[in-house]
Amino acid sequence: MKYTILLLASFFLLSCHDSPKISKEKNPPKTPKFGIVIHGGAGVIKKENMTDSLQKAYEEKLEEAISVGHKILEDGGTALEAVQKTINVMENSPLFNSGKGAVLNADGIAELDASVMDGKTKNAGAISGVQHIKNPIDLAYKVMNESDHVMLSASGAEEFAKLHDIEFVENSYFITENRKKALESSKAKEQGVSANEFYLSNEKYGTVGCAALDQDGNLAAGTSTGGMTNKKFGRIGDSPIIGAGTYANNKTCAISATGHGEFFIRNVVAHDISAMMEYQGISLEQAAKRVIQQKLTDLGGTGGIVGIDHKGRVVMEFNTPGMFRATKNVKGETTIKMYKD
Amino acid sequence: MKYTILLLASFFLLSCHDSPKISKEKNPPKTPKFGIVIHGGAGVIKKENMTDSLQKAYEEKLEEAISVGHKILEDGGTALEAVQKTINVMENSPLFNSGKGAVLNADGIAELDASVMDGKTKNAGAISGVQHIKNPIDLAYKVMNESDHVMLSASGAEEFAKLHDIEFVENSYFITENRKKALESSKAKEQGVSANEFYLSNEKYGTVGCAALDQDGNLAAGTSTGGMTNKKFGRIGDSPIIGAGTYANNKTCAISATGHGEFFIRNVVAHDISAMMEYQGISLEQAAKRVIQQKLTDLGGTGGIVGIDHKGRVVMEFNTPGMFRATKNVKGETTIKMYKD
Numbered sequence: 001m002k003y004t005i006l007l008l009a010s011f012f013l014l015s016c017h018d019s020p021k022i023s024k025e026k027n028p029p030k031t032p033k034f035g036i037v038i039h040g041g042a043g044v045i046k047k048e049n050m051t052d053s054l055q056k057a058y059e060e061k062l063e064e065a066i067s068v069g070h071k072i073l074e075d076g077g078t079a080l081e082a083v084q085k086t087i088n089v090m091e092n093s094p095l096f097n098s099g100k101g102a103v104l105n106a107d108g109i110a111e112l113d114a115s116v117m118d119g120k121t122k123n124a125g126a127i128s129g130v131q132h133i134k135n136p137i138d139l140a141y142k143v144m145n146e147s148d149h150v151m152l153s154a155s156g157a158e159e160f161a162k163l164h165d166i167e168f169v170e171n172s173y174f175i176t177e178n179r180k181k182a183l184e185s186s187k188a189k190e191q192g193v194s195a196n197e198f199y200l201s202n203e204k205y206g207t208v209g210c211a212a213l214d215q216d217g218n219l220a221a222g223t224s225t226g227g228m229t230n231k232k233f234g235r236i237g238d239s240p241i242i243g244a245g246t247y248a249n250n251k252t253c254a255i256s257a258t259g260h261g262e263f264f265i266r267n268v269v270a271h272d273i274s275a276m277m278e279y280q281g282i283s284l285e286q287a288a289k290r291v292i293q294q295k296l297t298d299l300g301g302t303g304g305i306v307g308i309d310h311k312g313r314v315v316m317e318f319n320t321p322g323m324f325r326a327t328k329n330v331k332g333e334t335t336i337k338m339y340k341d
Numbered sequence: 342m343k344y345t346i347l348l349l350a351s352f353f354l355l356s357c358h359d360s361p362k363i364s365k366e367k368n369p370p371k372t373p374k375f376g377i378v379i380h381g382g383a384g385v386i387k388k389e390n391m392t393d394s395l396q397k398a399y400e401e402k403l404e405e406a407i408s409v410g411h412k413i414l415e416d417g418g419t420a421l422e423a424v425q426k427t428i429n430v431m432e433n434s435p436l437f438n439s440g441k442g443a444v445l446n447a448d449g450i451a452e453l454d455a456s457v458m459d460g461k462t463k464n465a466g467a468i469s470g471v472q473h474i475k476n477p478i479d480l481a482y483k484v485m486n487e488s489d490h491v492m493l494s495a496s497g498a499e500e501f502a503k504l505h506d507i508e509f510v511e512n513s514y515f516i517t518e519n520r521k522k523a524l525e526s527s528k529a530k531e532q533g534v535s536a537n538e539f540y541l542s543n544e545k546y547g548t549v550g551c552a553a554l555d556q557d558g559n560l561a562a563g564t565s566t567g568g569m570t571n572k573k574f575g576r577i578g579d580s581p582i583i584g585a586g587t588y589a590n591n592k593t594c595a596i597s598a599t600g601h602g603e604f605f606i607r608n609v610v611a612h613d614i615s616a617m618m619e620y621q622g623i624s625l626e627q628a629a630k631r632v633i634q635q636k637l638t639d640l641g642g643t644g645g646i647v648g649i650d651h652k653g654r655v656v657m658e659f660n661t662p663g664m665f666r667a668t669k670n671v672k673g674e675t676t677i678k679m680y681k682d
Contacts, residue, residue, distance in 0.1 A: 117607075122607045122608070122640060123607065124606065124607050128494065128577070129494060129495075147574070148603065149574070149576045149603055150602075150603045150606045150607060151576065151577040151578075151582075151606065152574045152575050152576055152577070153469065153470060153494055153495065153574075153575035153576075153577055154470075154494065154495055154575050155575065156573065156574035156575025156576070157574055157575055159573075159574055160573070160574040232497065232500075232501070233488070233490070233493045233494075233497035233498055233500055233501040234493050234494035234495050234496065234497025234498055235490045235492065235493055235494075235497070236469070236492040236493070236494055237492075241492075241582060241583075241584070242582075242585070242606050242607065242609065243582070243584040243585060243606070243609035243612060244583070244584060247609070261491075262489065262490055262491045265465065265491045265492065265583050265584070266458075266463045266464065266465050266491060266583065267463070268583065268584035268588070268609065268612040271584060271609040271612055271613070271616070272612070272616065275612070275613065275616035275617075275620060276616075276620055279616060279617055279620035279621045280620045280621075299463060
């Protein structure tokens with residue numbers, strides 16, 4: 001009997017040893033809880049391939065993008081709005097593979113995909129293969145908010161856009177000299193001609209994305225991309241696929257992915273991280289590490305994700321040499337990185 | 342000390358109480374283990390809406406389809422082959438919303454989606470919005486086996502098909518009188534005119550799918566559909582979305598879904614069932630019930646799934662009045678159903 005009591009007492013102590021801390025923090029100072037994290041693509045991003053001025057340009061644009069979303073959240077705006085406006089900054093910059101500066105398909109045309117998910121309602125919107133939408137993420141929002149559908153594609157998505165106050169541009173608006181060179185290198189390689197390795201090594205990467213938590217406890221995630229250089233046959237990658245490139249659920253986390261899309265689709269990466277948290281009770285950090293460093297890596301996939309959980313903890317996990325990424329916390333402290341550490 | 346020994350002994354007994362059974366079955370008879378399950382769409386399928394001859398036609402076609410796949414598995418063929426050939430039978434029948442007999446989009450054109458996943462390699466193939474491919478599932482297989490991509494779309498997917506020995510047909514091949522009437526009813530409803538309720542209630546349903554386990558222990562799943570009657574704007578549903586409409590993983594299960602696709606995408610239904618099994622250690626039956634009867638239903642989504650786990654146990658779960666479905670076990674016993682029970 002004595003042993004039984006001792007055993008019960010031990011269990012009781014083990015399960016309650018945090019109680020005194022809890023009672024001490026009964027009335028903690030009311031710091032608003034929110035957070036935001038972004039990526040501008042993962043890939044062979046190495047210091048030796050980067051000039052100082054290019055590095056500075058990336059840092060400044062990442063800082064600008066994260067600050068736009070952070071300000072919205074600080075002012076009490078929604079995670080959904082923060083994600084959209086943050087992604088707009090990156091879509092409008094030629095530095096990233098989304099909107100202006102998107103990579104070119106085999107026909108030399110920019111063909112854009114995007115998606116968004118609302119963690120509160122689990123509503124979502126996605127578009128694939130549009131060629132004349134200045135900010136593809138804006139169209140994904142319209143699909144989510146103003147249609148019965150989740151995913152619209154190509155010219156059909158553009159028809160829908162015409163009915164919904166979306167800015168159109170010529171395809172030439174998106175095209176930069178760098179992306180033309182990348183396409184040339186990719187085609188040269190296909191034909192067995194020696195090609196520029198710098199462009200080749202990055203042809204699968206550069207997507208932008210954002211995940212945010214607002215002061216009401218709502219999560220959202222969005223992703224926008226030009227896909228893969230020299231893509232053919234109407235290829236759709238993971239960015240517009242809910243569950244693969246984008247996922248948000250207030251119970252767990254919000255995730256945006258970047259990398260070799262085919263592997264992210266096969267691993268259902270964004271949803272898998274959320275499912276591990278929900279069903280195994282592990283942290284976002286643990287789940288992201290397992291999915292990216294084990295499951296994705298085991299299958300031969302490369303890339304990364306950014307994510308934020310319902311408590312505002314952020315993660316930026318990748319298995320490539322680098323990933324453009326930034327986060328800004330409640331105190332306004334910014335972290336901007338591009339290499340492994 | 343006595344108590345500790347008693348406790349340890351209990352643990353030992355608890356963990357080992359199955360041992361005698363195991364030793365008895367050291368040399369069990371070698372029954373080959375395989376299985377197959379199919380659906381022909383979920384929706385408002387009620388006895389009062391069905392004539393005897395139509396019911397017989399469905400039963401015969403489901404029997405034919407499941408027997409084709411079952412024979413392949415019985416003869417030692419792969420789950421992948423069984424899934425493909427079984428789906429072909431349903432694609433070639435005007436009874437189902439896939440291949441011949443597919444529903445029509447707002448322009449009166451059949452626009453087809455399909456996907457397949459291999460549970461052994463987690464490789465996958467998907468196509469969306471093709472208009473001239475006789476058997477869309479065959480093209481999904483080609484994408485999986487003969488491209489670096491997972492998902493190809495529309496005319497791009499057809500360009501790829503031209504390079505890969507795929508049968509083309511005129512779009513008129515797919516179109517049936519019933520589907521024309523369904524489109525008329527849907528358009529009438531849009532314009533506030535009274536419409537045929539029978540056609541309306543089924544406009545979102547009719548997809549076909551198959552999940553199978555072969556004698557080598559490999560799982561596969563595939564799905565093929567015409568999508569939603571009167572669909573616009575290049576709408577893509579869940580059928581070609583890996584994780585939503587189709588998923589297979591040798592560790593857990595193979596799933597094919599049917600229903601109101603948007604909700605299946607938002608819930609990442611097929612992968613969610615697999616994730617629950619993997620991370621919570623629950624059965625396929627339990628996981629399918631929770632995802633369809635709780636999570637999907639709570640969000641307002643309607644439809645169902647068929648699935649098979651790595652031990653050959655099948656599930657046919659839906660929250661609609663009916664689902665065309667069939668399974669055939671190792672002994673050759675067939676179950677064919679369409680209503681709730």
